[in-house]
Amino acid sequence: MAEPGRGGPGRGGPVRSRRNRLAAAVTTLVLLAPLAACGSGDDGGIPTVNLYYTTEQNIQKVVDDCNAKASGRYRIAYRVLPRAADDQRVQLVRRLAAEDPGMDVLGLDVTWTQEFASAGWVLEWTGERRAEVERGTLAGPLETARYEGRLYAAPKNTNVQLLWYRSDLVPQPPQTWDEMIRMAQDLRGRGQPYRVITMGAQYEGLVVLYNTLVASAGGRILSDDGSKAVFDEGAVRALEVLRNFATAGVTTSSFSNTIEDQARLDFQSGAGAFQLNWPFVYPAMQEADPELAKKVKWARFPGVDAGTPSKVTIGGFNLAVSRYSKHPEESFAAASCLRDAEHQKFSAINDGVPPTIESVYAEPEMAEAYPMRDTILEELKDPATRPRSPAYQNISTVLSATLSPPSAIDPEKTADRMREATQDALDSKGVLP
């Protein structure tokens, strides 16, 4: 701004003209602003649906296909969210808290759906739209999209970990953790590769492992209505299994620091007889070491008790419609298109993300891309979901902090600590580290 009162008579002219120009510029901007807003929202009358989704290599093709099929009803614009889960969530959350109307369809990790629903940030799916999503969708993934009995998202893809084992060392895959640990100790005694490789660092992956163990042992972390931290006998039993595994001398030395890709590399280096990991490890192994890949087979994740099959934690992404969207109708239609059977098959084959619609697994093209599809489907039909609570982020943070390092677990005491910290998180009293 020009300095007031300083200009002498000689300087009055230029100052005023400068001010006038400034005023003119501001007026022009003010007049143009609504036009600009219209321009970004409606492209020649076609509503733009902004899709906020994480990086997925070929999703633009799915978007293009949906745009072609919409024949002018809407046009989806793909906005790329960051790679890291935390960064994705922070961006979505900050903009939703500010009631940003620029986001329409949101790609939510399965563990965020309840949080966004509880905060009132995403719209409920009702009527015919809901029926369409529920038709043919596997029960486990569908459950991750529900909150308090209502449907708040459409499952786009799911994911589940398998047991990968060296068939040249282990003729029959183990059914339980105890059996797997014994097999590994035998192999070590015979001087063969023996390690059991999986994720044990202090992060979400450790919570996924623990959640699988709790569900496989028939335990519960939260009460059914999600308001109480339970951590029953099964949860304590799961802690025992985890501690026994971490102290049996069959893990890698860096177990408490291992995340997905590290586990994959450790196994590819030939040190392991078993690996518990997501399906992405298989194509990666075929590329990096085809000889090793030929010896590797897969099986259902080991259970806790003999005779009771495991229940494995599912991951994946759901699509939800923002409450602040200016075009909710079109957004629901766009989300439905992005996750329909045809596009799920395309994404499964081209981007390696397992479908949530059961019939897609039977498609002939799936056999080549997913040789392990039957095992995946078997696990998906009897899955474990992570605690479906709006406070899941906080619960996960305190769980991974309490579980790490797994070798230091003292089952009863650790369960007590987790119960207390989880209850605090549910009551908004928890402090995040």
Place this chain on the structure above:
Amino acid sequence: MRTETETETGTAAERSGRTGAVPAPRRGRTGRAGRAPLSEGKRAERRLGWLLCAPAALVMVAVTAYPILYSVWLSLQRFDLKFPDEREFVGLANYVTVLTNDYWWTAFGVTMLITVVTVAVELVLGMGLAVVMHRTIVGRGLVRTSALIPYGIVTVVAAFSWRYAWTPGTGYLATLFGEGAPLTERASALAIIMLAEIWKTTPFMALLLMAGLALVPEDLLKAASMDGATAWQRFTRVMLPVMKPAILVALLFRTLDAFRVFDNIFVLTAGANETSSVSMLAYNNLMRGLNLGIGSTMSVLIFLTVAVIAFVFVKLFGTAAPGSTDEGGRR
């Protein structure tokens, strides 16, 4: 530099007040108890002073007082964006939660450690750099510019280069102290954070101290050396006392800044392995946890701590501190 300006303004006002009061003290019109009655001119001057301050004061209220009060109000509630229906007034419960929490005290300790170590090291290095910059005769501009480069780089950008430098595989510093990832262990990670902070803000310290050095009269130094004072004695007995106000301003600014350290930690470790500062903790609870109640409580506590630090500085160093109105302010 606002504080310095304030001091000067205060001094000028006092002076003019005194001169204004002498010629025409009007009887019967007393000001507040114990104060000399105000003259017409003096009152008009005050009124003008208030009017001139008003726009700035209003802006300050809008951009600082309102958010501060709003934070205090939030900190007294259970207010969690995840549970919008369960918003309620809880009094001081959030303060009890935070002040009895281990994470908070760990972060507080880390922050204090970083503050004390970095400010102390920066003071020493900054003083050395200031003397060099002050005394350089050849290429003075070049020396000053190159010394200021770290301060000119955006902290986040600098922090990323430090991070890559210390990451095994991408960095040239990672293997300096044997195998391992220095950013994944607490002690080494904290050392790296402090190093990045010191590297970044020593030039700022030097700049402030150089302003103080310019205040030291050359004659005084010559006279001292004539009296047989050694270089060290000239530094401690002549330069330091004259520079005291400048040193205090520099220390105060840097301490308050250092206590709010955030960006370096955010980039270098993201607070892993107990390297969170209090600001990181507040961010995590506000932005990641969506817990406005607990997060605001932390913000208020940080604000109070900063206020206490400023108060201690003013009290401890008494007269020479910026903002104090007695003798020292008139130097």
